[in-house]
Amino acid sequence: MYIDLHFKMASRGYLPVEVEQGFDKYKYCSVDTSPLSNYVMHPFWNWIVKFFPRWLAPNVMTLAGFLLLAFQFALLTYYDPHFYAASRVHPVTPAIPNWVWLVCAFTTFWAHTLDGCDGKQARRTDSSSPLGELMDHGLDSWATLLIPISVYSVFGCGEYGADNFDVYLVLAGIHLCFIISHWEKYNTGVLFLPWGYDISQVTVFIVYLVTYFFTYEVWKFSVTLPWLGTCATTQGFVVLMHFSSFGMSVPMSVWNVYKSYRDKSGKMLSMYESFLPLFSTFILFLTFTVWAVMSKCDIVHLQPRLFYWASGTVFSNITCRLIIRQMSNTRTDIFNWLLVPLVVMVTSIVVMDLAAYEVSILWWYAGFVTMCHIYFGVCVVIQMAGHFKIKPFSIKAKKDD
DSSP: OHHHHHHHHHHTTSSOHHHHHHHHTOOOOEEOOOHHIIIIIHHHHHHHGGGSOTTSOHHHHHHHHHHHHHHHHHHHHHHOTTSOTTOTTOTTSOOOOHHHHHHHHHHHHHHHHHHHHHHHHHHHTTOOOHHHHHHHHHHHHHHHHHHHHHHHHHHOBSTTSBOHHHHHHHHHHHHHHHHHHHHHHHHHSOEEOOTHHHHHHHHHHHHHHHHHHHOGGGGOOEEEETTTEEEEHHHHHHHHHHIIIIIIIHHHHHHHHHHHHHTTOSOOOOHHHHHGGGHHHHHHHHHHHHHHHHOSSOHHHHSHHHHHHHHHHHHHHHHHHHHHHHHHTOOOOSSOTTHHHHHHHHHHHHHSOOTTTHHHHHHHHHHHHHHHHHHHHHHHHHHHHHHHTOOTTOOOOOOOO
């Protein structure tokens, strides 16, 4: 009772009045040109959504899909905390049980399906709201951490694997693509859905199934790539991910923003105001990269999963705040306050000899930002639900077709 009252009191002024008023005027606008989405995924989702009961709230589907990915992440963390299980460099570490890969395929499939069906369920039950979109995209921003790090356990580190710092750079590239798409909407008013999302989900599902049937050893071979020569399969995946991020997704978003200025179809913000949403993300990537490179105990190799978790959680908080601002058509925050302790910590680590305390510092920061991010999410959901006079996880029952 006390906790419920505390959240209600704390959430009353979490979002400014102008943000609430901006949400009242919000209309969803998106463009999806992906052939996979339009000709395969959407027809499948349109068919399968009919099997969900009409009393099932779309937000329950959204949250359930995210929790499936969180369960997958936790399961792999238990069996493979340091990404040694699929590594030949660490033969004493037991391999991940084969049934886990089948569970991962199952959770990936249903998380993707629920993510694709929640909006259709909202329209089907006449329960669409800005809160639903915010929850959908907000949880997706956290899922950009869970999905690639879980896949990393398939390949592991070392021979025929990947380096932990290289994986961090891949994760940063994925995060950049995600926030760039919402920066694009912040400037144009239109969300251009990236092609890579559905392609990556289908690919990850197939990877888990192949690993289940043939074990992780199936990926232990070399490939020949143009300009790079012979390299391990995992290194090929890393190159492919970087090309997808910086060769396709980011340039398309920049082009769409440019067109909105050229055609005067966007918000026509000044250069400073246009790039303001990316400032906190730049500081985040810069600070964590400096920590990884300058760490005196090689923190990214000592505690890679925790390092990824901390950076990904702060990124999700930054992105959620941007999504709130672009949906409400209000000015974004200049600086995310969760970066303040991060900058102080990393500066101290670089200047002083804190090698003996770095792991403890990382544990503290990861726990701190996780609690802050969850608290932020709960407060925003409660405030928006109160503003729109809806129950976020229940709707009035409607008769089935």
